[in-house]
Structure formats: C-alpha cells, structure tokens
Amino acid sequence: MRILLINGPNLNLLGKRQPGIYGSLTLKEIEERTAKRAAELGAEVRSFQSNHEGEIVDFIQKEAEGADGIIINPGAFTHYSLAVRDAIEGAGKPTIEVHISNIHGREEFRHHSVVADIAMGQVSGLGWRGYVAALEALVGFLQERNQ
Amino acid sequence: MRILLINGPNLNLLGKRQPGIYGSLTLKEIEERTAKRAAELGAEVRSFQSNHEGEIVDFIQKEAEGADGIIINPGAFTHYSLAVRDAIEGAGKPTIEVHISNIHGREEFRHHSVVADIAMGQVSGLGWRGYVAALEALVGFLQERNQ
Amino acid sequence: MRILLINGPNLNLLGKRQPGIYGSLTLKEIEERTAKRAAELGAEVRSFQSNHEGEIVDFIQKEAEGADGIIINPGAFTHYSLAVRDAIEGAGKPTIEVHISNIHGREEFRHHSVVADIAMGQVSGLGWRGYVAALEALVGFLQERNQ
Amino acid sequence: MRILLINGPNLNLLGKRQPGIYGSLTLKEIEERTAKRAAELGAEVRSFQSNHEGEIVDFIQKEAEGADGIIINPGAFTHYSLAVRDAIEGAGKPTIEVHISNIHGREEFRHHSVVADIAMGQVSGLGWRGYVAALEALVGFLQERNQ
Amino acid sequence: MRILLINGPNLNLLGKRQPGIYGSLTLKEIEERTAKRAAELGAEVRSFQSNHEGEIVDFIQKEAEGADGIIINPGAFTHYSLAVRDAIEGAGKPTIEVHISNIHGREEFRHHSVVADIAMGQVSGLGWRGYVAALEALVGFLQERNQ
C-alpha cells in the first residue's frame, strides 16, 4: 500500500519559524514519524514538498496512478488553488486534507478550503499528530475496502 | 487522565440508519473501541449521548471540572447551538470536535460550525476512526503539556 | 395506515392567544378534527406536542418505524432546528410540513424553513384546514403508492 | 360562490411531459377534479391557462370582480412576474398559491415567490391534490367569513 | 406587582467562571439584590434559570398570566431561540432584555438578538446593575401605566 504525503508552500519551514502556531517539529521529522507509523501498518509513504503550484500538480499527475491514497496539507493553496483541486479530483484516489493549526479558528479567509468537498475528510488543529491520524484512518479505510 | 466523549442528537441511531453516510458501527461499539484505545493509552473515557441541548449543557457543567479534555460530536447542534458552545468555552478544557461524515462536502449549512473556533481542532470524514484519532491526539497533547 | 401528527413549541396555546393570527380552535380541537377525518379515510393519527426540541427528536426516533407518514408543524423550530430536520430525514417517511399562518407573508426570518427541502410538501396559511389538507394528500399519496 | 382557477406557462403540458416531477394527470383532468369537488361544496370554478403574462393579467382584471377567490399556480411566473402580483393585489380577493412539486426542495431560484406574501396561503408539493386542498380551504374560509 | 426574572443557559455558573467577563457575583446574589430592590419598590420577583430551552418556554407559558412584566437574560438563546421569542410575544407582557457583558462589543454573532425587536428595551454591559436598572425602569413604567 502506497500513500502520497504532500505539503504545500512555506511548510518546508516547519519547526523553524512561528513554533507557537506550527509546533517545533521540522517537516523532515514529521515525514519520518509518518513513514515510521506507515511501516508499522504495512504501508509506504512517498513524501513531497513544493512552493510551486505547478510542481504539485505535476507530482500528483505522475505519482497518483501508482498510489493508493493521498494525504495533503496544501498550505496557502488550500484556499484558492483550483489547479491542485482539479489534479486531486482527476487522480481519483481517497484523499485526506491535513492542517497543523486549526484553520477554523484563524482568519476568516482560512475557513474555506477548495479541496475539502472532494476530499474524504479533513483533520485540522491536531499538530503533527494530524498527519499520523490521517494516515491511520486512510490505511484503515483502504484495508477495509480491499477485503 | 479522564476524557469526556459527548455525542449530540440522532447519533444514538448510528449503525441503524443511513449506514451509507454514517457507517455500520453502533454508537455503543464506537464508544467501546474508543474506551479500549483509551485504556491502552492510560486514559479513561466517560461517554454521554443526548438529543436534548440542555442535557448536554448540564453534563458539561457537571463533569468538566473532573475531566482533562473533551471529545464532542455535536451532531446537528454543531451548526447553531451557541449554548453548547458557551458551555464548552466556560469549561476551559482542550476540546476536539469530531464528525463522522465530511461536513465540508455536504449541504452548505453543514460547513459552518459554531464550536470550531473555540476547539483545539476538528476531525471530519474519517468515520468511527475519527473518534480514535481525536483521542490519540488529545491524550498525546495532554501528556506533553503535563510533563 | 398510521400518521404521526407533531406540533412544536407554543402550539399548545392555539386558540388561547393571538386568535387573529392563529385562529380560535384549540390544539385539541384541531387534533380531533384531523383524527376524525383520518378515521373516515381509514387511517389512524398519533398526536404529540412539545416545547422541547429533544422530546420531538425522541418521539420521531421512537414512533417513526411503526408509522407510514408524518405531518409536522414545527412552530419556531421550523427556522433553526437542524436536529428535528435530521430526525425526520433519518426516519425516511413521507412528511408534510404545515403552518397555520402564511409564513411567507410574515417576518423575513420566518420565510426560510430548514425542513422544507426534505419534506414531500408544505401547506402554509390555510389555518386549521391545513392539517386536514395535509392528511388527505398524504393518505391519498400512500394509498396510491401501496397499490 | 365563484372561484378562479389560473395556471401559468407550460402547465398546459401537465401529464404529457416530465411525469416524474409533475404527475400523470393532464391539466384538463385536474381542472375537472377540482370543478367536481367544487360542485359538491356548492361552488363553481372558472378555469384559465396561458403562457402569456399579459393574458393572465387581463383575465384577473376582467374576472376578479365577479369572483369570490382565486387559486393560482403561476408556474415560472411565480418567481419574477410582478405584473401578475400587482394584478392579484389589485383584485383584492383571497388567493391561494398552488405548486404541484415542492418548490422549496428544488433549484435555489424556485424557493422565492413574489406572490406568496400577498396570498392567504401556499400549497406546495401535494401534486394534483394541492388544487383540491386549496379549493376546500378557500371555500371553507369564504363560508365562514360570509356567515 | 409581580415580575418574572428569567436567566438562560450557563448563567447558573455566574460568579464561578470567567469573572473577568461576567463579574464575581453569583446568580443567587444577583437574584437577591434584585428581589431586595423590588421589595423596596413594592414589587415581587419570581426567579427562574434553566439550561433547557423547552423549560423556559414552559415557564413563560405557565407564569406569564399572573405576572405584570418580564426581565430576561436569555444567554446564548438570545441569538437563535425563536421558540423563546414566540413564548414572550405570546405572553403579551412588557419585557426587558438584560445582558451582563456588552454584547455589541463582543463576537459578531452576539450582536444580533432575536428577542430585541419585541422587547420594550435592552440593557447591555452594565454588569449585575443591569438587572436592577431593568427592574426600576419596568416597575416605573408599570406604575405609570396603571395610574
């Protein structure tokens, strides 16, 4: 079982700036924890981060075929990137959207996600644990479906 | 460590009606799975369900003092019960909001939660696994904070 | 054939207050006229009124299984009780919404019903006759469908 | 007692197109059933249908004086014909608005009626029975008022 | 002269939680101060608090007939309970709405009251003194009217 783990713009700075909001783990540490938990569950994670909208679209197009599901934290793209949305929809794989901070308790413009209605679910405000929670739910769902 | 697990109106019918949307586990089974996982993590769960807004407010007022955190699926109250919101805010305990189905992908009026901006986080669309995910994140957060 | 006849908050005062708006028949008299007409049509009516949202949800959950259809005047709950809406939707029985006065000709906030789009139909402004009209249409529809 | 029964644009095709939404009775059959029930109640029905807004205004202007009440299904005019609204308001007769399908459960633009706030009431979603329900309520109301 | 003094959900915790916003007097102390001032003015107060919307509706229906006026702090119900609004309107007694904190200076959703336009007046942000101010104005108004 293969899961794509995608992070959008500015998330490469996790753990380095604004730890009060985003926590003190770096993106690398989060990716490793997620990958470790995946291994325990018999799954494999393919991680990717980019500040370029087009690169995320390219990555989804290229990698989705060989993958079973997607975990994505689109960062600021959450709120306007219809190109990323279309790429996810075109991929046709179960997708869970993750946000480290609680987007529903921040500025008004962060409440709306253009990805949420085509995702299977959304996890928001659970810090780095949100990625693991998404992983467990996604793998659980896929195992059930594949029976 | 003691966690309140609260479910709002109509959730007593989980597993009995509309399994296509809400899954086939009953509320009792979900409460048991959550309690079992809590036991593994060294925590205890106090479960409660009601179709009555006032009873949920009463419960939070009475039980919050002796508890460390709250997991709540307010059901339809999510979208209008400011009384439940005020009770949670008054309790002053870390709270995670759970929805079995993905509220961001359903009717427009289900996108907005009057609880979300005072909650620590929100889990939506992960089915019964969402309760377990919320539990793990909440216990993890509390253990870290208590160190 | 068994029909649930549900009335929401303040409707227990029908005929006692504001007769200019709501007419001079008491709720009891309306229930009797509806029951009498039901008997003529070979149906039976189970009446219920409450000022408590939770009690109406409880009633629908408990009684819907043994019933063939629902006639409901949700009173003020019409405009905000998503819990009642979810209970009706979960019940899965043909439902007609009744309002004694014409809600479309009163204050702006009374024009919108959170129940209307899941109901089979809506009768508004026909006074006590609206209950009888709803009953006749509902029984007619059920008889046709059961053939 | 004389009741005007007016049907707006495209309703001349009732029973011929989209029976899933509008039922299988033709307009003529509905008019006959309504007229028959009127006769039983000691009333007389004057039926009229047009696809032309101006003709409906003309008809109301000419016929309202000799009539006691109006039953109207304005079809698509429901949502924008202020000319029909003004004609009804000018006529000064008790009016009940009828819709065969439940307009509150269809497209957004069908939820609003420019006639509803000057009508005595509205019947929506009861199929052909809605016309009979409106007739009975209107005749009942007029008999009471005339006593 | 008899005045109903009604407090809505979570107000039973006054003086116990969030004193920075709501002050340090308990609800009991506020009720006593109000009752004492009423006695000085030759009036009597009947106090009631509930977290249950339906109980407040029940209370108003039962007690309003024997009362001369109502002072109500609906708490969170202020912003959505049309059932409480209808109960007050049905009672037909002069009513003053009280809020301990200044609702016009808090979250956006607290600015609107569904009760305000049927009340005689509104007192907001005067702390416990707001209840006494409302009482004096209400008794003064009733004495003048009764002359």
Add this chain to the structure above:
Amino acid sequence: MRILLINGPNLNLLGKRQPGIYGSLTLKEIEERTAKRAAELGAEVRSFQSNHEGEIVDFIQKEAEGADGIIINPGAFTHYSLAVRDAIEGAGKPTIEVHISNIHGREEFRHHSVVADIAMGQVSGLGWRGYVAALEALVGFLQERNQ
C-alpha cells in the same frame, strides 16, 4: 465625581414632537432628573446638546479630561458618526450609550451603532429612565473601581 451628559441632533425637541415614541418629558426635565439623582449619589452632571457633529467632538475633547465618565445619546449620529466615535475612544473614559426608544425594534438602519463596541454598555428603550439607569450603573462602577 463628574459625568458628561451629551445629547445629539434633534433631541432638543424631546417632549415637543412625537411623544408617542419619545415620551412627554422635555430634554431640560430629563437633564434635571438626571442631575438630581446624581446629587443624591454624590456626583455632578455636565449637560450638553447640539445638532452639530463638530460641536460634540469639540465638547468631548475639551471636557473629557476633567470628567470621570460619559453618558451619551448620539441620536442619529449613533449610526454613522465615526468622528464622534473617535472622540469618545480618544477620551478614554467609561461611556454608556443611551437611547430613549428601543433602537433594536425600529428601522433596520437603526439597529447598528458605530459607538457600541467601544462603550461600556448600552441602554435602549427605557425612556427617560434610561438616563438615570445609566447614571446609577456608571457611578456604581466608578465607585467600585476607585476603592
């Protein structure tokens, strides 16, 4: 203790026009009743009325330094005079906003006050008694704070 009592445009006509809405006391009589009550409470009132926005701003700028609090009925300026709002905010004294009639029950444009969110509180619809109620609350608050 010194309180500023400010009244905005058209309030110089109190008691002379539209007594049905604004009561039959003149502004002078209201100012005297307020001053008399202030004397009983050991405070002094400085009264001012103007139809000119700029004069009210001038008055607040000049008098606020030597005053302990402000009671203001901004009349029509309530709804748009940001200049008066800025003057009050700049003065930095506890301020209570008073309206003789209930602004929440009148025309839509009177529901919003540009002053309310920087005021300590608002009294609306208590007639001339509203000024006295504001005075008592303001003096009580100042005495407590000065202890």
Add this chain to the structure above:
Amino acid sequence: MRILLINGPNLNLLGKRQPGIYGSLTLKEIEERTAKRAAELGAEVRSFQSNHEGEIVDFIQKEAEGADGIIINPGAFTHYSLAVRDAIEGAGKPTIEVHISNIHGREEFRHHSVVADIAMGQVSGLGWRGYVAALEALVGFLQERNQ
C-alpha cells in the same frame, strides 16, 4: 413636437382600485390633462397602455422614430423588464420615467428600476401631476436643445 406617453400593466385600472395609493383620476383623465397641457406648450401626445410586455416593445419600436421624447410609467415592468429597457435604449430618445406613488417608500423590490439609468430623469410620488411635470421638463429640454 411629439411625445409618447406609455403606461404599463394594471395602470388601466387607475381611479378604479386602491385610490388611497394611486388617486381617483382614471388613466383617461390623466392622459387628457397631459394632452391639454401639451397643446398649450405646442406639443402633441400619443398615448398607449398595455398589460403585455411584448406590445409595449412593439409600440416603442414602431412609434419612436417619429417621436421626440418618451414619458413612461412602466408599472411592474419597472423592476424587471429588460426587454422594455432595451427597446427604450434602442429608440435613442430622451425619456422620463414617472411613478404615481413614491416607489422609494414602498416595498424593497420596488426601489430598483431597470430603466432609471438610461432615462434622463425620474419623477416619483407626485400623483397625476408627475405626468405633467415630466411633460413640462421634457418639452423645455427639447425646445432648448432644438434652438
């Protein structure tokens, strides 16, 4: 000089219904008074009334070429008939819009005119005198322009 005087739906009933709003002169009398004043000013009036949107469009198309200006009271068409608007704009003649009652003080939906921004001016609420006022202003404008 030739002026078109056009009246829209229901205005043929002027003087016959709702004289409280529309006055007691009939349309014929208004047309005569306008024509008489036109004769004094050396102009000629061509009057027309219809309840049919298409007939008004036809009339403008046919008659505009031989006319110098238009006075139109579009009745209910004021608020939605883009077809009449386009006909007026296509005609390219100075046009004054007249309303017998003050549309800015009636229902919300009557405040907006789809004709107003292409008209030279609008006269509202002056009763039958509004037609004469429009005529005088239009003739005065045309005489000045033709010099």
Add this chain to the structure above:
Amino acid sequence: MRILLINGPNLNLLGKRQPGIYGSLTLKEIEERTAKRAAELGAEVRSFQSNHEGEIVDFIQKEAEGADGIIINPGAFTHYSLAVRDAIEGAGKPTIEVHISNIHGREEFRHHSVVADIAMGQVSGLGWRGYVAALEALVGFLQERNQ
C-alpha cells in the same frame, strides 16, 4: 402658503463648476425662478443653503412650524445624513426631494437616499426644472388638502 426650499452642501457652487452635469444656472437664479413661479401660484418661498449638516437641522427645526411644505435637495447628505432625515420626519410636513442630475444613473452610492422613504416624492434628473415641478406638485397637493 409657505414653502421651505433647502439646498445642501456644494450646491452654492451651482452654475460655477461642472456645468456639464449640473447646468449653467446659479443657485440664486434657480431660487428666483422658483420664487417667481410660487408667487404666480399664491405661495411664498423661504430659501436656505448650507454646507453644514447641523445648520440644516437647526433651520428645519426653527422654520418648519410656520411652513406648509418642504422642497429639499440634500446634496451629498442625501446618502447618509440620518440627522437631516430625523429633522424632516420630526417636522411632519409634506416634503419633496429634488436632484438636479439623475442620481439613479450615476455612481452606485448615489442610488440610495436615506430621505426618500419619508418624502412624499422624489424628482431626479430634470435639471433646474425639477425645483419648479416639485413646487407645482406640492402647492397643488396642499391646495387640494386644504379644501
């Protein structure tokens, strides 16, 4: 018969600036033409212009008692001065609002008048003739009413 003719801010510059929009007559010339026409109709005009909102309120308060009607072009105050609105409403005299240019065809914010719904009527876009038209209609209306 005595008519107040009031002009608001910047209208003292009529005929001096932007003649393409406002025409080439000065305010003095317009006042004289209006006064001359009033004399012919047996009425007298009292003219006033100010750039100060408070002065217009003062003027209406002082002069309205001895006057029979008001013609006012509030200039920019049209769109926000609730103080002028309240002064006019308090005066209780028939009032006609005049605008030299067609406010309905200019910038969006000029379409709405806070005075229009309490005025008897509005004349817009007829240039200086609008004042005369308003005068004739107002005098005609008053003569009829006084009979």
Add this chain to the structure above:
Amino acid sequence: MRILLINGPNLNLLGKRQPGIYGSLTLKEIEERTAKRAAELGAEVRSFQSNHEGEIVDFIQKEAEGADGIIINPGAFTHYSLAVRDAIEGAGKPTIEVHISNIHGREEFRHHSVVADIAMGQVSGLGWRGYVAALEALVGFLQERNQ
C-alpha cells in the same frame, strides 16, 4: 434533421440599430446564412422571432416535438425568463444558446443566463458567425449521437 432557430426581443432590429455592437447583418440575412449552411449539412432550419415571451413559449411547445435541436438567442429574456427556461427544459432537446455580442464583457446583469445551465453549450461574442458555429456543433453532435 430539423433545427429550431429562435430569436428573442429586439433582435428583429439586427443590422438596423447599434451596428457597432451587433454588426450590420439583418436578422433575415443571418437566418438565410444559417439556413444555407444547414442545407449543406443536410439539415433544415425553422426560424422564429418574437418580442413576446408567451409566443416563444408557445412556439417551443408546438414545434419541439418535430425538431431535433434548438438554437436560441433569447435576447433580454436570457437574464430573467424562467418561463422560456422551463419550456426549453420541458422540450428535452439539445439546445445551444447564442449571443451576438460578448455578454460576459458587458454590463454586470448580462453575465447571468437563466438558460445556460440547461443548455448543451453557449456561444457568445462571435457575431453572426456564432449562429453558424452553433449549427455546425449541434448538427455534428446529433449525427454522432444518431449513429
């Protein structure tokens, strides 16, 4: 293969007025060019124009049954005629909407079409060529479907 070619209000003036916007071909010339191209493609065109909404509804009802598809330029009806929309939807034939000028680049109110979401497609801003483009696409689609 038979195609209905329908043009709405004011389009009979094509080529005669505002050629800068609508081009210099008359409607007749456009109809002929469309018919000629249809003949080349083995199809036949039935042309119709009316300024009357009701006539267009009548025409669609009568002619749709014997036709294979519809090309319609509803003119101003595009933006509000739900009656025309319902007629097209009832007809159940593939329909292409044509606009000579680019409605998306003109006034705000021309951007919205009440027909567009039930049409197969929309061609806007291609001048008279838009009719031919629509014809070619419609015939192509029908030929493919009929194979």
Add this chain to the structure above:
Amino acid sequence: MRILLINGPNLNLLGKRQPGIYGSLTLKEIEERTAKRAAELGAEVRSFQSNHEGEIVDFIQKEAEGADGIIINPGAFTHYSLAVRDAIEGAGKPTIEVHISNIHGREEFRHHSVVADIAMGQVSGLGWRGYVAALEALVGFLQERNQ
C-alpha cells in the same frame, strides 16, 4: 497569419481521464485538427500547454508580438489567474476563450471567468469543436480587419 493556441493546467490529460466530461480526443489530436483547419484557412497555429502559471505568462509575453490572435483554454486558471489575464491584456491581441465542457452548467465556482471581459468572445460546451469554432471566428475577424 499566426494564432497562438494555449492550454492550461491538467489539459495535457485530455482523452485520458474523465472522457464522459471532456471527450476522448487527446490534446495532441485536438491541436492537429485545429492546425489542419488553420492551414485550410491560410493560417498557422503555435500550440503550447503548461501546468505552470508563470510559464503561460512568459509564453504570452514572448510570442504575442509575432502573433495575430490568441485562442486560450486556461483550465482552472480561468477562475483566478489575474496574472494570465494581465498578460493577455498587455499583449493587446484579439483573444477567444475556449472551454471544452459548459462551465456555466458545472460547479458555481466555474461560472466566473477573470479573462472573459477582456476577451473578444467565449466558446463553452462545444467539445473539441469549440477550438475550431474559435479559430474560424478569429481568422474571419482578422481577415476582415486587415482588408
């Protein structure tokens, strides 16, 4: 004559995914059909596709000078890429916007195009034929202009 043919994000997958919506032709086949038709008309097409917003801006900046017109299907960029819009506007060449499916009949957010008001026209819902239709219209327009 040289025409730029630009396709935005995800359109490189045409013919490979969701053929029910987008048809079964690949982008390469569409480009070839368009180029072949261009050759017949004596024009030449320069094709380009990218998932990167910046690359499309670069391309337009570099190629527009040597081109006579632009045909663009901006894909998801249609709805928000003001950068692409500005590039097109800066290029100053006649541009036609093409959409394979009917954007006006899909999700709400697809109805608005930020390019449409600066384009010469828009073709939507004609499948691959839309590109050819745009080409023909564009070449026709350019030939006429160049005469």
Add this chain to the structure above:
Amino acid sequence: MRILLINGPNLNLLGKRQPGIYGSLTLKEIEERTAKRAAELGAEVRSFQSNHEGEIVDFIQKEAEGADGIIINPGAFTHYSLAVRDAIEGAGKPTIEVHISNIHGREEFRHHSVVADIAMGQVSGLGWRGYVAALEALVGFLQERNQ
C-alpha cells in the same frame, strides 16, 4: 506653488493621545515639518484643521481656486463624508489622501475610503513621514506637469 494641507476631526489631538497608534509629534510639529520641506522644494503650504465637516467643505471651496494641489487626512470623515468628497471633486485639483496609521490593517470599517477613487493617490501607515512623502510626490508631479 501652493498646497492645501487639511486635517479632519480629532487630528488636533495628535501627539497628545494614543501615541502608540498615531506617534508623538503634535499636529503643529507635523505641519511645520511639512512646510519646511515644502520651502526646500519651492512650494508653500496652507494648513487647516477642523472637527466640523461643513468647515472643511467651506475651506476647500474658498481656497481651492488659488491652490495647486491638496493633501488631506480626512480622519473619520474618510469613511462616510460624501460632502467632503464632492468638495474635492468639485475643486478639480490633484489630491493625495494621507493616513498616519495603516487603515488597511485596522477595523473593517476603516478599510473603505469614499475619497480614494477621486484622489491621485493614497499614503497609509507611514506616520508623520506620510505627509512629507505626499508633498514630495505632489510637488514632483506638478512640476513635471507644468513644464
């Protein structure tokens, strides 16, 4: 070269109140610094401050003719004084709007300026330096234009 430097309500208190927001320079000091920089650039500044809207309108009307440009900080009038807007527009001189604090980062109601779209530019959030920056840009622009 002569520049008007106008400051609106409450700005006479600069440097005396809320220095955290508005800085510690008094208005006099700012005017002097601006005048000194103007002298260096060969220009002269005419300063004016008022809390009265009408006085600002008067000042602009009287002084604009002899001036070359306007620098204005309208204070609270920025957000609603259409009278000041009309005076500036009528003056026809290049105008730069200055705000000491960043109005775009403060309360919602301070984001909108009714002056901005007729000004040449706006400087916001640069403190007292904003006046100097505006002066330099305005003088630079005028010198260039006058060459």
Add this chain to the structure above:
Amino acid sequence: MRILLINGPNLNLLGKRQPGIYGSLTLKEIEERTAKRAAELGAEVRSFQSNHEGEIVDFIQKEAEGADGIIINPGAFTHYSLAVRDAIEGAGKPTIEVHISNIHGREEFRHHSVVADIAMGQVSGLGWRGYVAALEALVGFLQERNQ
C-alpha cells in the same frame, strides 16, 4: 541596512507597455533610482522580479533572514496570492506594499489586497516615486527602531 525590493508578474514590462497607466520608466531605471537613493541613506537594495509565484516565495524565504525590511509590488499577486502573504508573514520583517497606479481607483477586484493587513503600510498611485517614498519611510523607521 539591507532592503529587499520585489516586483511581481508583468512588472518586467514597465516602461514598455501602457505608459499612460504605468509611466515611461523601465523597471531597471526604477530599481536604479531606488538603489541610488538608498545609497544616499546608507542602505543597500537587493532587487528581484519574477512572474512565478513559487520563485517569489523561495526568494523571500532565502533572503529575508539577512535583510532588514521588504518593499514589494506584488502586481497581480496582490489580490490572491496567499502563498506570498504567508511567506511575508513568516519572514517577520517590516514590509511596505507599493503600487504604481492607484489600485483603489481601478477595477473592483484591484481594491482588495491580501497583503495589506500584514504590511506596515501601503503606497498607491504615486508612480515610480512610490518606491522611493516607501524606501525613505522604511529606512527612517528602521533607523529609529535601531537606536
């Protein structure tokens, strides 16, 4: 002292296209003038321009640490790029937003900036001088803060 000077999409064409709106200086000339003024003030400028959103995010991430402040003209990104906004916010350096033309006086969509509320200030409509004005204010602010 080191200042980043960032320009967004299409600004590389400054001086080459639309000089009527954007002036005749090239971006290079503007950068040089800004750099020269910086040298006079003892500061250094690091210039950057890109049409790619991702490159601007990369640049800010890499360069912000070693810089003291940012001047940015985000071009079209101003209105939607939350990714650029997040990068600026994450950098935590004082930032001034510059626009060559007055964005508040252009199309509606240019009025809103997603960057403005986190910037220190905004300069709009001063042409190339706006960059110099921003530089002077930024350096002045930094020098003051560093004392």
